[in-house]
Amino acid sequence: MNKLFKALNDPTRREILEMLKEKDLTAGEIADRFHISKPSISHHLDLLRQAGLVVSVKEGQFISYSLNTTVMDEMLQWILQFTNNNKSS
Amino acid sequence: MNKLFKALNDPTRREILEMLKEKDLTAGEIADRFHISKPSISHHLDLLRQAGLVVSVKEGQFISYSLNTTVMDEMLQWILQFTNNNKSS
DNA sequence: AAAGTATTTAGATATTTATCTAAATATTAA
């Protein structure tokens, strides 16, 4: 839970997630869309992976990143405890 | 949105929100439940207030804090864009 | 095997953040 909130507490990382929502991308493709060095993006991807928000698969020379939405559910539940959406009737 | 994620990226602050879910509390009552100094708790409350997650009302000598759930909706929507819960049928 | 490409790891640095103590402000009670 901690790692999840930590991972989401950065605009670059949230933007990466939104990109991956559209389609899977390689580390390089992601880096190319930011004015940030590749090592920095690599680090962001690592944090997203640690939080379980993305999954990486090696495809030859490339590493493809894709979204893992199941982890979002945990967060969804946490938020719903505060909202009225969880009231019966 | 940035302030919202920032505010939630701290276990103490998340715990404060869970306390306020049960009932409104004064700054002192909140501080008493942690082994953290009052100024530090005051600072956490300030960040929560900046994010719109809590509202404070002065009641004489005390300041009462209460949850503001409406802000959570914004976050809920952000998360739902990734989940399958928003698919039609 | 050597060169090129993709990505990560290592190490450094500047900024942000959580925390503390001391002091300031504001309200209540004596």
Added chain:
DNA sequence: TTAATATTTAGATAAATATCTAAATACTTT
């Protein structure tokens, strides 16, 4: 009005984080 209580503000410090460049690793192509 003085003392006590509640909370915040100010200023300092240690730890965490985002970023960079340089180097290492791993795969592919020639």
